[in-house]
Amino acid sequence: xxxxQFFLALAAILFCIGLYGVLTRRHLVVVLICIExxxxxxxxxxxxxxxxxxxxxxxxxxxxxxxxxxxxAEAAVGLAILIALYRNRxxxxxxxxxxxxx
Amino acid sequence: xxxxxxxxxxxPLIAFIVLLLFGKVLKPYAPYVGMVALGFSFVASVVVLxxxxxxxxFGAAVEWITIGESTVTMGFEVTPLNAMMLxxxxxxxxLVHVFSKQYMREDDRIHVFYAxxxxxxxxxxxxxxxxxxxxxxIFWELVGxxxxxxxxxxxxxxxxxxxxxxxxxxxxxxxxxxxxxxILLFNATGSFEYGAAFExxxxxxxxxxxxxxxxxxxxxxxxxxxxxxxxxxxxxxxMEGPTPVSALIHAATMVAAGVYxxxxxxxxxxxxxxxxxxxxxxxxxxxxxxxxxxxxNTDIKRILAYSTVSQLGLMMLALGTAGYVxxxxxxxxxxxxxxxxxxxxxxxxxxxxxxxxxxxxxxxWRNMKVxxxxxxxxxxxxxxxxxxxxxxxxxxxxxAVWSHGDPVLLSIMIITSFLTAFYMFRLFFKxxxxxxxxxxxxxxxxxxxxxxxxxxxxxxxxAVVAGVxxxxxSGYALEGFLVEGLTLGDQAHGGIGLAALSLxxxxxxxxxxxxxxxxxxxxxxxxxxxxxxxxxxxxxxxxELYEAxxxxxxxxxxRVLQRFDxxxxxxxxxVVARSLRSVGKAAGKQHNGQMQTYGLVxxxxxxxxxxxxxxxxxxxx
Numbered sequence: 106x107x108x109x110q111f112f113l114a115l116a117a118i119l120f121c122i123g124l125y126g127v128l129t130r131r132h133l134v135v136v137l138i139c140i141e142x143x144x145x146x147x148x149x150x151x152x153x154x155x156x157x158x159x160x161x162x163x164x165x166x167x168x169x170x171x172x173x174x175x176x177x178a179e180a181a182v183g184l185a186i187l188i189a190l191y192r193n194r195x196x197x198x199x200x201x202x203x204x205x206x207x
Numbered sequence: 208x209x210x211x212x213x214x215x216x217x218x219p220l221i222a223f224i225v226l227l228l229f230g231k232v233l234k235p236y237a238p239y240v241g242m243v244a245l246g247f248s249f250v251a252s253v254v255v256l257x258x259x260x261x262x263x264x265f266g267a268a269v270e271w272i273t274i275g276e277s278t279v280t281m282g283f284e285v286t287p288l289n290a291m292m293l294x295x296x297x298x299x300x301x302l303v304h305v306f307s308k309q310y311m312r313e314d315d316r317i318h319v320f321y322a323x324x325x326x327x328x329x330x331x332x333x334x335x336x337x338x339x340x341x342x343x344x345i346f347w348e349l350v351g352x353x354x355x356x357x358x359x360x361x362x363x364x365x366x367x368x369x370x371x372x373x374x375x376x377x378x379x380x381x382x383x384x385x386x387x388x389x390i391l392l393f394n395a396t397g398s399f400e401y402g403a404a405f406e407x408x409x410x411x412x413x414x415x416x417x418x419x420x421x422x423x424x425x426x427x428x429x430x431x432x433x434x435x436x437x438x439x440x441x442x443x444x445x446m447e448g449p450t451p452v453s454a455l456i457h458a459a460t461m462v463a464a465g466v467y468x469x470x471x472x473x474x475x476x477x478x479x480x481x482x483x484x485x486x487x488x489x490x491x492x493x494x495x496x497x498x499x500x501x502x503x504n505t506d507i508k509r510i511l512a513y514s515t516v517s518q519l520g521l522m523m524l525a526l527g528t529a530g531y532v533x534x535x536x537x538x539x540x541x542x543x544x545x546x547x548x549x550x551x552x553x554x555x556x557x558x559x560x561x562x563x564x565x566x567x568x569x570x571x572w573r574n575m576k577v578x579x580x581x582x583x584x585x586x587x588x589x590x591x592x593x594x595x596x597x598x599x600x601x602x603x604x605x606x607a608v609w610s611h612g613d614p615v616l617l618s619i620m621i622i623t624s625f626l627t628a629f630y631m632f633r634l635f636f637k638x639x640x641x642x643x644x645x646x647x648x649x650x651x652x653x654x655x656x657x658x659x660x661x662x663x664x665x666x667x668x669x670a671v672v673a674g675v676x677x678x679x680x681s682g683y684a685l686e687g688f689l690v691e692g693l694t695l696g697d698q699a700h701g702g703i704g705l706a707a708l709s710l711x712x713x714x715x716x717x718x719x720x721x722x723x724x725x726x727x728x729x730x731x732x733x734x735x736x737x738x739x740x741x742x743x744x745x746x747x748x749x750x751e752l753y754e755a756x757x758x759x760x761x762x763x764x765x766r767v768l769q770r771f772d773x774x775x776x777x778x779x780x781x782v783v784a785r786s787l788r789s790v791g792k793a794a795g796k797q798h799n800g801q802m803q804t805y806g807l808v809x810x811x812x813x814x815x816x817x818x819x820x821x822x823x824x825x826x827x828x
Contacts, residue, residue, distance in 0.1 A: 128807050199803055206800025 112153035119146035133190075133197040137183045144176045208254045209265040213283045215251045215293060216332035218244040219300075223325035230318035237318035238308035241325055245301040248332065252293040259290040260688065266338050277397050284338035287688045288470060288535065292335040295539050296460050298669070299546045300328045302662035303455040306550050309658035310451055310557055320360060320449070327353035331460050335467070339399040340389050343468070347385065347432070350461045351378050357456060358448040370444040377441040381431015385468075388424030392475075395421065405474040415479065422475050422482030425468065426489075433465025433519045436493040440749055442516055446508040450553030453508060458515050458549050459542035466522045466538050473531060473693070487527025487611070491619040494520030496747070498626040502633070503743040506563050507552050510634050514589065515545055517623060521604050528616065530607025532686045532698045536677045537604055539685075540596035543673050544588035547666035551582035554659050555638065558652035559645065567645030568638045575654045579639045581663040586635045588670040590628035590713045593706070599674035602709050606701035621712060628716025636725040 119142055126139030148169045155165025191197050222244035226237055233240060259265075268282025304324060311317045330349035337343040359371025393399055395417055396407035408418055429435070434442035445457050456462070469476060469486060476482050497516035504510045518541050525534035555571060555578060556563055572579045588597035601624065608620045643650045654660065677685035679700075686698055701709070745751070821827055 124810070128803050128810070200801065202802065203800030205802060205805070206798065 385428025429465030454549030490523025
């Protein structure tokens, strides 16, 4: 039986890699991919607790399915936004998207 | 009608409001609006006066504010004194409204002029009707404001603007005194109402020192408003205003408000011998002081202004020497004949296209008969020639001073009477007799229209007959009317001896003026250059004295304070503002529109909050 700490460590590492990518990559498609990575880190947590957690039950796995579904929808919407952005501003470089500036 | 007397001030107020709102549209009709309003007021005043003779004092008041135990009311009161004042104010004001129609004809702001006149009439009538000293004070300030507005009516003339400012500031000194006086009065007696306050003082509830202090503070207000020495300096300068204004405000009504104030507060003054002495001496000094300046001045309006100051001094002198009725009687007759003199002078000035130097006049008698005759009547009345109004009232003042018995006051009174006749006839001879010495362009002035001459004739008639009301001919009717409800000593009456003395003084003054100025008109300008002459021409250097003692130090102080304000106060404020700006700039730089930076900051912040929360809960051991 593998201890739960390994799963949690893996999930934490994946989450941090994803977060790092979101905050540092300039290409917005890569940023989207990194968001997927963070979501999957969460999925690993959910599945791990669902099977070998202190209160193991099926809810975690059901939630994982939900997350995968929502992630797919999110990827579709995100890519659609990126296409719209590219058409309007001819760039999907994160540095150049400064419309939030005061 | 007595219970509706409050309506009298409201006619002019309505005229003021109408002219304020629709003045531009009504411009050609503005004089009529004013005249109609004052006409109604005048008729109402006559009715009130007549009715008041037959009945008791009527007063009505509503509660205004309650402070602790005491209640302040607002209302009105018709006493003999203010019934008389109502008549004087509305009659002179009405005639001035009529006169101004012609005098101000060419002025583009005639509707504003009439609006101000309406506001003034409202304030003055309100002052007269006030049943308590707080309400009087409110209207007292309002008439001061109107005086400021009307003196500075031609504000584009620098002298007029300066004169308006001076009038406002100098009278303000007196007003502060009055305010202190009425606060002291309220503090000591617990009431602003005349009746209640006087009762408290008469019952001895207030220490005699405090009564004197109250009386003197109130008198300071009267000194400022009635241009008594040493606060008289504003009145001659106020002659920069239009002449009808000088006649109404600075001769007949507003400047008499100080005398009225002393008369209204007379029970307070009676309770303090010191205060009465101060009133008498201030009046006497003012009377002779201003009369002597009038001897040498060369501006027709300023001579009349100094004469007004001098006559107001005589009223104060009469009040200070227990001549309550004499002072008020002189106030009334003076309002008529000095209003007349100013309007007649205005008529001359208008005909000469606003020239005022008497050395450039002369011979006007031939061209302007009505103006000349009415001016002569006014001058005779002021000089105190039998049987004109001034004779009776001046004799009353003389009798009061005589029976009071102070030789200094009496000699000042005698000299002033003589000087008055002299300077008035110097003025008359130089302006109306002899040859015209001025600009040939206006050497044939034409008599003015009826709008001007009718008020002159009316006032002249009043100046002739007004004296009768307090003469042996009518059995001193005014005295019987005015003393009602007051506890005064016997009012002194002059006998045949005093009348002869008074007539002798007037005659001597007129004769001397004739010898010096009437006979040989070749003497265009006065040549003698003695020390006294220089002193008089420079008005005893009073303006220079104020300049050196008050104005210069105040300006120096304010310059120092300005420096302090600019460098110390503003400097501190600027440092604070600049540091806040730099903080803002630094913070603004962080706001760069990069969502990844925002995300980073958000996450760092969230982690910081989590760490703090964990530490607080002790999760880290």
